[in-house]
Amino acid sequence: MGVTTRYLGHVTITPRLDQAEYDHLRAVSRGEVPLVGPDELEPWCPWEPCAHGCCLRWSGSDSHGTGAEGLQLLIDRFLSPDDRGAPIDSLDDPELPGLTFDHDTNGVIACEDGERGLFLLRVDHGRVRVEMLLGGDPSPWELGLDAAERLPWLSPEPTPEERNRLFNEATLAAVRASLGAEGG
Structure with missing residues (x-):
């Protein structure tokens, strides 16, 4: 080629x-x-x-x-x-x-x-x-559509909304875990 x-x-x-x-x-x-x-x-x-x-x-x-x-x-x-x-x-x-x-x-x-x-x-x-x-940097493989699955560092950055959602879910999980530990 x-x-x-x-x-x-x-x-x-x-x-x-x-x-x-x-x-x-x-x-x-x-x-x-x-x-x-x-x-x-x-x-x-x-x-x-x-x-x-x-x-x-x-x-x-x-x-x-x-x-x-x-x-x-x-x-x-x-x-x-x-x-x-x-x-x-x-x-x-x-x-x-x-x-x-x-x-x-x-x-x-x-x-x-x-x-x-x-x-x-x-x-x-x-x-x-x-x-x-x-200097050139040839890729040893064709990237294609499934590149993000095979190569996690090529995954797109989350949007600000997605980052907020993930943060809120993590915070809620931490609060629930904390309440569960105190109530027991």
């Missing part, structure tokens, strides 16, 4: 994408254009450009892992002036039409994995860094 990771935030792209760049990155995010060469293992890449071409955001696809590797490859191969299409050497390559490689990318994306782990993806001038905030 895979772990689903959810993302909140975006990575800004400066200057914003032109139409050819936008179309190319949308094709990559849909899996129509490969992110890597034919001899490389395709990383999972859930990132897509927003409708305005000013940022990268989570595509909403089900994910496994952090997505950091796919984000870094996307920036390196199609946006960053530093790596300029690496490992593709020629800007005349027919698979890279209209890409300018002149974009700076920055941002912070908050992430939660399916095991309750929290982390950040920090992008600073095209470099992606994973910053763990809280």
Whole structure:
């Protein structure tokens, strides 16, 4: 069973994408254009450009892992002036039409994995860094509806009215016990 990771935030792209760049990155995010060469293992890449071409955001696809590797490859191969299409050497390559490689990318994306782990993806001038905030805590069992019966510490707290009722019953029982002991 895979772990689903959810993302909140975006990575800004400066200057914003032109139409050819936008179309190319949308094709990559849909899996129509490969992110890597034919001899490389395709990383999972859930990132897509927003409708305005000013940022990268989570595509909403089900994910496994952090997505950091796919984000870094996307920036390196199609946006960053530093790596300029690496490992593709020629800007005349027919698979890279209209890409300018002149974009700076920055941002912070908050992430939660399916095991309750929290982390950040920090992008600073095209470099992606994973910053763990809280390690995951996978449950060894499915909780389900009967969790409170199996795991008493998961039982809901009583309401104030229920606490008062229980206190009154305990007090009444103590008074009766006390009267019974005195009367005998």
